[in-house]
Amino acid sequence: MNTSVEGERRTAEEPVRPLRASVVRRLPGIGVRLALALAAVWVLFLARGTSAGPAVDDPGRFLITVLDGVTFAGLLFVVASGFTLIFGLMRTVNMAHGSLFLLSGFIAIRLQQAMVGKTRNIEAADVTVLDWVVPLLVGALVAAVLGVVLQQVFLRWNQGQELRQALITLAISVVLADQMLRQFGGLALSMVWPGPVTHFFEIMGQRYSTSRLFMLAVALVVGLALWLWLNKTRMGMVIRAGVDDEPMVRALGINITLVFAVTFFVGAFLAGMGGVMGASFAGAATGSDGAWLLNSLVVVIIGGLGSIKGAVAGSLLYGVVVAFSPAYLPSRYTFYSIILTFVLLALVLAVRPYGLFGRPE
Amino acid sequence: MSARRPLSPGNLVALAVLVFLLVLPIFGTEFFVNNVMTEVMILGLAAATIVFLASCGGMTSLAQLLFAGIAGFMFGNAALESGARGLTLGWPPWIAVLFALAVTTVVAFLLGALGSRTTGIYFLMLTLVYGVIGYFFFAQVVTVSGPGGVTSITAPAPLNGRVPLYYAAVGLSALVYLAFRAIGRTNFGLALQGVRDDPVRMASLGFNVPFHRTLAFTLAGFVAGLSGLLNVWFNGQIDPASIAIGPTLILLIIAVIGGISHYEGAWLGAFVYVGASNYLRELPLVDRIGITPDRFNTVIGLIVVLIMVLSPEGLVGIAGKGRGWRRGSPRARSIEPPTTSETMEGTAR
Numbered sequence: 001m002n003t004s005v006e007g008e009r010r011t012a013e014e015p016v017r018p019l020r021a022s023v024v025r026r027l028p029g030i031g032v033r034l035a036l037a038l039a040a041v042w043v044l045f046l047a048r049g050t051s052a053g054p055a056v057d058d059p060g061r062f063l064i065t066v067l068d069g070v071t072f073a074g075l076l077f078v079v080a081s082g083f084t085l086i087f088g089l090m091r092t093v094n095m096a097h098g099s100l101f102l103l104s105g106f107i108a109i110r111l112q113q114a115m116v117g118k119t120r121n122i123e124a125a126d127v128t129v130l131d132w133v134v135p136l137l138v139g140a141l142v143a144a145v146l147g148v149v150l151q152q153v154f155l156r157w158n159q160g161q162e163l164r165q166a167l168i169t170l171a172i173s174v175v176l177a178d179q180m181l182r183q184f185g186g187l188a189l190s191m192v193w194p195g196p197v198t199h200f201f202e203i204m205g206q207r208y209s210t211s212r213l214f215m216l217a218v219a220l221v222v223g224l225a226l227w228l229w230l231n232k233t234r235m236g237m238v239i240r241a242g243v244d245d246e247p248m249v250r251a252l253g254i255n256i257t258l259v260f261a262v263t264f265f266v267g268a269f270l271a272g273m274g275g276v277m278g279a280s281f282a283g284a285a286t287g288s289d290g291a292w293l294l295n296s297l298v299v300v301i302i303g304g305l306g307s308i309k310g311a312v313a314g315s316l317l318y319g320v321v322v323a324f325s326p327a328y329l330p331s332r333y334t335f336y337s338i339i340l341t342f343v344l345l346a347l348v349l350a351v352r353p354y355g356l357f358g359r360p361e
Numbered sequence: 362m363s364a365r366r367p368l369s370p371g372n373l374v375a376l377a378v379l380v381f382l383l384v385l386p387i388f389g390t391e392f393f394v395n396n397v398m399t400e401v402m403i404l405g406l407a408a409a410t411i412v413f414l415a416s417c418g419g420m421t422s423l424a425q426l427l428f429a430g431i432a433g434f435m436f437g438n439a440a441l442e443s444g445a446r447g448l449t450l451g452w453p454p455w456i457a458v459l460f461a462l463a464v465t466t467v468v469a470f471l472l473g474a475l476g477s478r479t480t481g482i483y484f485l486m487l488t489l490v491y492g493v494i495g496y497f498f499f500a501q502v503v504t505v506s507g508p509g510g511v512t513s514i515t516a517p518a519p520l521n522g523r524v525p526l527y528y529a530a531v532g533l534s535a536l537v538y539l540a541f542r543a544i545g546r547t548n549f550g551l552a553l554q555g556v557r558d559d560p561v562r563m564a565s566l567g568f569n570v571p572f573h574r575t576l577a578f579t580l581a582g583f584v585a586g587l588s589g590l591l592n593v594w595f596n597g598q599i600d601p602a603s604i605a606i607g608p609t610l611i612l613l614i615i616a617v618i619g620g621i622s623h624y625e626g627a628w629l630g631a632f633v634y635v636g637a638s639n640y641l642r643e644l645p646l647v648d649r650i651g652i653t654p655d656r657f658n659t660v661i662g663l664i665v666v667l668i669m670v671l672s673p674e675g676l677v678g679i680a681g682k683g684r685g686w687r688r689g690s691p692r693a694r695s696i697e698p699p700t701t702s703e704t705m706e707g708t709a710r
Binding site: 091093154162163164166167168170171172173174175177178179182287290291293294297298300301305335336337338339341342345346349350353354 | 670
């Protein structure tokens with residue numbers, strides 16, 4: 001979406017400096033390359049005493065970890081692309097994105113239970129593809145409609161006041177979290193993948209679940225649809241134009257208010273889809289909303305707020321780090337894996353304060 | 362409202378409030394003084410750092426509770442001599458205090474430096490990420506805390522009573538209130554406000570914009586650390602849940618309720634919040650309309666939505682609007698819509 005990726009453009013905050021200063025300025029870049037090289041060498045050859053072991057000794061485990069990372073990145077992309085789509089066009093940071101995610105997950109779980117006719121111990125064999133797809137669509141639709149209602153009631157009239165909008169949506173997320181706790185209780189519920197996709201297969205001596213590949217496939221379909229929508233339809237063209245120059249689009253007589261509502265619908269729909277996929281992948285519980293708001297934020301901070309390309313890049317980087325850090329940290333220190341997420345964030349921000357594909361405000 | 366006019370109405374009100382707070386233990390009930398008001402002071406202190414960053418630096422930070430938590434965890438780890446969790450270093454308590462504040466300040470400096478080139482909404486998101494990652498850090502790293510937290514922490518010698526702790530909280534609050542207001546008039550504070558209003562111009566005037574932001578963030582982190590120490594002495598324990606995303610938002614909400622561009626608002630917001638959480642259930646008839654203490658967060662959330670919809674200036678802003686005090690106040694801009702020049706820059710790109 002964000003096609004004009006600037007290379008070495010100097011902003012006014014970085015005036016021309018003498019040679020020594022420019023070396024200092026390139027230090028972060030050198031540091032990042034060094035850190036990447038060290039990480040690669042560690043994973044490939046040195047990682048003894050970790051739960052996975054060096055990749056040259058155990059390539060199967062390495063492959064599994066890569067697959068874990070990429071499939072998780074698929075889920076991350078579905079959720080974060082909705083977040084970044086909304087921001088890209090409207091400059092609205094929707095802090096209730098995680099709440100929409102969780103609400104959709106809960107609704108889909110309830111609906112699936114009703115469709116299967118059991119409330120507990122649902123086996124994958126009980127679940128047909130329809131029992132998964134219908135709750136997915138219904139959950140996502142509820143999230144999308146709620147999203148549009150929030151946008152029309154709370155965000156439409158204060159367009160452009162980013163912090164005010166962020167605080168309003170934060171407060172709404174507090175209310176939604178409390179109401180969901182009342183409605184669905186504090187226990188973790190989980191959605192069941194449909195039977196036809198729940199198998200295991202052998203790959204390089206390791207068992208791997210097809211449901212994770214299914215999740216990746218859904219994410220790819222979503223990504224493809226989003227790309228087609230944004231690049232091949234008139235509405236997508238208007239949205240891309242709106243991202244670049246909203247007042248001009250308005251001046252050309254296009255009903256941008258309608259486009260805003262549609263974009264919010266799609267963004268919230270993606271949060272809802274992600275919620276159902278996440279509920280099938282790891283269950284839904286109180287607190288998932290905060291965790292997935294964090295995930296979306298990390299992805300868009302890494303990738304650049306408002307850029308779909310950035311959402312892809314951010315999801316892949318973050319997904320890979322999340323998958324590799326528990327496997328390739330020394331076994332006694334695996335609980336430090338959250339630190340690596342932070343290191344990733346710090347590395348990206350040190351070189352590009354607005355994310356990989358982001359533009360300064 | 363300045364040192365040049367020491368007897369202005371604003372200063373007189375502040376003095377009256379301080380005197381009232383100092384004599385309160387003589388006639389207030391024990392519960393009100395030792396539980397309600399102490400917590401108000403502690404939360405107000407932490408919220409004041411958000412106000413400081415927002416009003417002086419134009420940075421809305423969600424990481425302040427993390428710094429309070431870091432100070433609390435570090436004190437617990439350093440001061441405890443025995444116990445199931447934590448490092449149990451068993452240092453003298455006042456050394457532990459210095460250690461906790463030093464760690465907090467260093468972490469605040471590093472995180473501030475990392476985020477110093479981001480602004481506005483990006484900064485809000487980044488600090489939220491700091492806060493949540495900090496929560497996961499303390500929840501997962503069993504060496505310093507683990508999910509259960511650090512328990513049976515006591516305050517060092519002169520403060521180890523309910524009333525001394527109350528006075529410490531009031532004293533620190535008054536000190537920080539005056540200090541923040543004074544900083545706004547120093548060269549550093551003025552430069553910081555310049556950075557808030559027009560970073561590009563300040564940079565071309567030769568000011569080191571990221572460094573000013575970093576210093577402000579470090580100072581706010583240090584003060585948040587002070588409130589974290591008071592908090593850990595007040596509660597006697599600290600666990601990661603107390604710095605999770607919920608309480609983080611509550612702290613921002615406290616700053617917002619009071620008015621995010623007025624220091625008084627921090628303590629006012631804390632008073633409203635703590636008061637509501639303690640006394641809401643005692644109001645007559647609230648049960649009838651479905652507001653029970655269990656649904657407290659819904660009430661708080663709705664209050665904030667209402668305040669943000671009516672006036673982003675919070676309670677102080679609403680009160681000020683009524684009296685027309687806000688005329689030309691340059692501080693009241695942190696959440697205002699972007700100025701025309703910013704909009705022009707955005708579109709001209």
